[in-house]
Amino acid sequence: MKNTFELKKGKLVFEEDKIIISDNAKYLKKSRLFSSVLLIALGVFNLMSFFKHSDLHTQWTGSLVGVFGVIFLVSAILVNDQSEIYLKDVKSMKVKRFLFMEFFVIKLTNNKTRQVAGIYNAERLEEYIATISLPNKFA
Numbered sequence: 001m002k003n004t005f006e007l008k009k010g011k012l013v014f015e016e017d018k019i020i021i022s023d024n025a026k027y028l029k030k031s032r033l034f035s036s037v038l039l040i041a042l043g044v045f046n047l048m049s050f051f052k053h054s055d056l057h058t059q060w061t062g063s064l065v066g067v068f069g070v071i072f073l074v075s076a077i078l079v080n081d082q083s084e085i086y087l088k089d090v091k092s093m094k095v096k097r098f099l100f101m102e103f104f105v106i107k108l109t110n111n112k113t114r115q116v117a118g119i120y121n122a123e124r125l126e127e128y129i130a131t132i133s134l135p136n137k138f139a
Contacts (some may be wrong), residue, residue: 001047003128005119005120005124005125005128006018006120006121007023007116007117007118007119007120008117008118008120009023009024009118010022010023010024012104012116012119012125014059014128017086017087017088018084018086018087019084019085019086019087019090019106020083020084020115021082021083021084021085021116022083023051023116023117023118024033025081025083025114025116026105027114028081029076029079029081030078032072032075032076033073033076033077035072036069036070036072036073036076037069037073038069039065039066039068039069039072040069040070040073041069042062042064042065042066042069043062043063043064043065043066043069044062044066045062046059046061046062046065046066047059047062047063047066049062051132052060053056060071062087064080066098075103078111078112078113079112079113079114079115080108080112080114081114085106085108085114087132087134089109089110090106090108090109090132091107091108091109091134092105092106092107093105093106093107093129093132095119095122095125095129095135097122101115101117101118102117102119103115103119103120104116104117104122105124113137119129
């Protein structure tokens with residue numbers, strides 16, 4: 001029951017009891033965390049400038065940038081970057097399309113998600129997902 005799907009940067013392999021994903025998810029997660037921390041720092045510096053100069057424009061831009069930085073930080077923390085996922089830890093799997101790209105989204109039992117981007121043959125992957133029976137699908 002070993003089935004392989006090609007990605008733009010890597011591959012996706014389904015084995016008997018696990019899914020092996022080789023892509024650049026670890027790099028993407030680190031860059032998302034770093035950029036969100038930079039946004040939060042920029043927002044804090046703008047708010048500090050507001051307290052020094054009392055410019056209303058810097059208050060709003062600092063607040064908005066800081067809030068978006070916190071939102072991006074939380075979303076980056078909730079994304080999983082494991083390269084080996086056991087089927088017993090999977091809640092659901094589906095292929096989603098967003099802005100002309102296909103994403104393979106795996107929801108895990110620990111309320112995290114693993115997203116795989118750049119699937120070449122999404123229709124074949126959808127057909128294959130329909131044949132897989134998850135151990136805790138109805139739990």
